[in-house]
Amino acid sequence: MAGVLEASTADDWQVLEQDDLLYLFLERGIVVFELAPAFAPDHIASVRALAAQHYWDGLAVIRSQDNYVAQWGDPKAGTDDARSFGDVPAGITPEFYRPLDGLDLRSIDSDDAYADAVGFVDGFPVGSDGGRAWLAHCYGMLGAGRANEVDSGNGAELYVVTGHAPRHLDRNVTLLGRVVHGIEHLSSLPRGTGPLGFYESEAEYVAIQRIRIGSQLEESERVFLERFRTDTTAFERLVTSRKHRVETWFADPASRIGLCNVPIPVRETD
Amino acid sequence: MAGVLEASTADDWQVLEQDDLLYLFLERGIVVFELAPAFAPDHIASVRALAAQHYWDGLAVIRSQDNYVAQWGDPKAGTDDARSFGDVPAGITPEFYRPLDGLDLRSIDSDDAYADAVGFVDGFPVGSDGGRAWLAHCYGMLGAGRANEVDSGNGAELYVVTGHAPRHLDRNVTLLGRVVHGIEHLSSLPRGTGPLGFYESEAEYVAIQRIRIGSQLEESERVFLERFRTDTTAFERLVTSRKHRVETWFADPASRIGLCNVPIPVRETD
Numbered sequence: 001m002a003g004v005l006e007a008s009t010a011d012d013w014q015v016l017e018q019d020d021l022l023y024l025f026l027e028r029g030i031v032v033f034e035l036a037p038a039f040a041p042d043h044i045a046s047v048r049a050l051a052a053q054h055y056w057d058g059l060a061v062i063r064s065q066d067n068y069v070a071q072w073g074d075p076k077a078g079t080d081d082a083r084s085f086g087d088v089p090a091g092i093t094p095e096f097y098r099p100l101d102g103l104d105l106r107s108i109d110s111d112d113a114y115a116d117a118v119g120f121v122d123g124f125p126v127g128s129d130g131g132r133a134w135l136a137h138c139y140g141m142l143g144a145g146r147a148n149e150v151d152s153g154n155g156a157e158l159y160v161v162t163g164h165a166p167r168h169l170d171r172n173v174t175l176l177g178r179v180v181h182g183i184e185h186l187s188s189l190p191r192g193t194g195p196l197g198f199y200e201s202e203a204e205y206v207a208i209q210r211i212r213i214g215s216q217l218e219e220s221e222r223v224f225l226e227r228f229r230t231d232t233t234a235f236e237r238l239v240t241s242r243k244h245r246v247e248t249w250f251a252d253p254a255s256r257i258g259l260c261n262v263p264i265p266v267r268e269t270d
Numbered sequence: 271m272a273g274v275l276e277a278s279t280a281d282d283w284q285v286l287e288q289d290d291l292l293y294l295f296l297e298r299g300i301v302v303f304e305l306a307p308a309f310a311p312d313h314i315a316s317v318r319a320l321a322a323q324h325y326w327d328g329l330a331v332i333r334s335q336d337n338y339v340a341q342w343g344d345p346k347a348g349t350d351d352a353r354s355f356g357d358v359p360a361g362i363t364p365e366f367y368r369p370l371d372g373l374d375l376r377s378i379d380s381d382d383a384y385a386d387a388v389g390f391v392d393g394f395p396v397g398s399d400g401g402r403a404w405l406a407h408c409y410g411m412l413g414a415g416r417a418n419e420v421d422s423g424n425g426a427e428l429y430v431v432t433g434h435a436p437r438h439l440d441r442n443v444t445l446l447g448r449v450v451h452g453i454e455h456l457s458s459l460p461r462g463t464g465p466l467g468f469y470e471s472e473a474e475y476v477a478i479q480r481i482r483i484g485s486q487l488e489e490s491e492r493v494f495l496e497r498f499r500t501d502t503t504a505f506e507r508l509v510t511s512r513k514h515r516v517e518t519w520f521a522d523p524a525s526r527i528g529l530c531n532v533p534i535p536v537r538e539t540d
Contacts, residue, residue: 066453066454066457066458067409067410067453067457094521096522110383111381111382111383112381113380113382113383113526113528113529114526114528138434139337139433139434148518148519150521163409163433163434164408164409164433164434164435164530165434165528165531166531167524167528167531168512168515168523168524168527168531170524171521171522172520172521172522172523183336183337184336184460184461187336187337188334188336188458188459188460188461189458190454190458191454191457191458242438245438248418249418249442250442251364251420251441251442252366252441252442253438253442254384254437254438256383256384258383258384258435258437259383260434261383261434261435261436261437261438
């Protein structure tokens with residue numbers, strides 16, 4: 001893969017616009033997510049509004065379930081002491097999938113346990129049945145928690161995948177982005193000892209300093225990133241290089257690849 | 271799945287023999303691995319011998335790479351100050367795969383990105399091409415690190431998968447077991463900031479108090495475990511229940527499952 005990246009040109013990289021980046025500030029570090037408006041425009045509008053009104057400031061990461069997810073939001077959600085969503089509706093229409101039509105899906109040749117076809121759209125892993133397309137629950141994907149009703153979430157309760165891809169969640173939860181910086185600040189959190197990995201005491205909560213969209217931040221606070229494009233011949237070469245590993249260490253290269261095993265390089269710029 | 275477990279009988283569970291369990295003692299907790307002698311008898315013999323001579327006592331976890339592995343062994347391996355292996359050879363013949371013949375592979379119906387057929391043998395995830403069978407790099411699998419030469423490892427350098435299954439490693443490294451207790455003590459370790467997630471300073475190393483086979487421990491130190499059998503109709507029901515999720519939360523159950531998404535229940539007994 002190093003060779004593919006070395007041979008890449010500026011055109012093979014996508015500058016990530018600050019308006020499409022969500023920042024989570026924790027004492028232990030900053031996590032940055034690239035949002036996916038082509039898949040979840042309504043949830044992203046909700047998240048933008050919540051960030052603008054500083055909804056999350058002082059709330060917490062409340063769950064860290066091993067080999068599954070880390071989740072954050074209002075520890076008092078659902079109680080009388082829950083924080084107000086302001087003008088943001090408490091529940092919005094789910095965005096579990098969308099029409100494949102209109103997307104530039106770059107399929108990869110892979111037998112997938114959960115979807116008829118898989119590939120990438122704008123850097124995001126995607127599954128499809130030919131008519132519908134959906135974001136896939138790979139490591140690092142960002143989702144919007146919900147209760148039993150499909151329209152019971154609004155993006156206030158967010159989670160990130162920190163284990164083996166729980167692809168059975170595909171088309172059952174709205175995914176809206178992917179970590180592009182600092183996932184280790186969420187994935188290495190102590191695991192919660194309560195059911196489903198929820199922290200059992202307030203003392204375990206990991207305080208959220210604030211959550212903002214990049215365009216809401218001072219220039220000096222922003223992280224500047226470029227993501228490898230997935231609609232290029234350079235990306236095809238990257239996938240090929242990961243299928244057919246030529247490093248001498250490999251005794252028996254797979255010559256195959258899984259959707260969630262394709263790395264999407266991200267680099268920091270000045 | 272709860273229903274399947276409730277309906278299970280004693281015959282659906284396998285008592286894990288202490289002689290097939292490897293214990294890793296860290297200050298933060300105990301990690302227990304079930305060994306897989308049907309797949310890696312020589313590496314397991316080597317690990318038994320190293321544990322018996324207290325090879326690992328005072329050595330360290332030296333690597334924690336996000337979405338990949340945690341690894342432990344001798345920080346001074348390969349130098350003049352490396353700890354002696356005693357009578358254990360420094361390199362042994364790789365056990366990357368074995369004949370399918372002689373194994374009771376219980377296949378699951380799953381399109382797998384990396385293998386023609388997949389299923390379980392004695393609780394372990396397995397891939398096969400019809401002639402050969404190999405342990406699959408699912409979350410929690412235990413492997414024996416090696417250098418470029420395929421016979422350059424002996425089980426002294428061990429790693430566990432702590433991220434999305436790196437199945438491209440299948441048939442390229444010897445796997446010898448799987449975590450059955452306490453993986454969070456390895457998976458939630460701070461990530462190393464050096465190349466490949468190696469810790470950059472001794473201060474970051476996580477000291478190994480000792481590593482032992484269960485039968486080498488006092489009765490009072492042992493963890494008593496039962497693992498769900500994978501050669502039963504109860505296990506077939508478990509797989510079916512995970513494919514066709516009936517919980518009301520699921521709006522669109524997958525009706526499919528991936529090899530590394532099948533949970534293998536383990537319970538502690540007195």
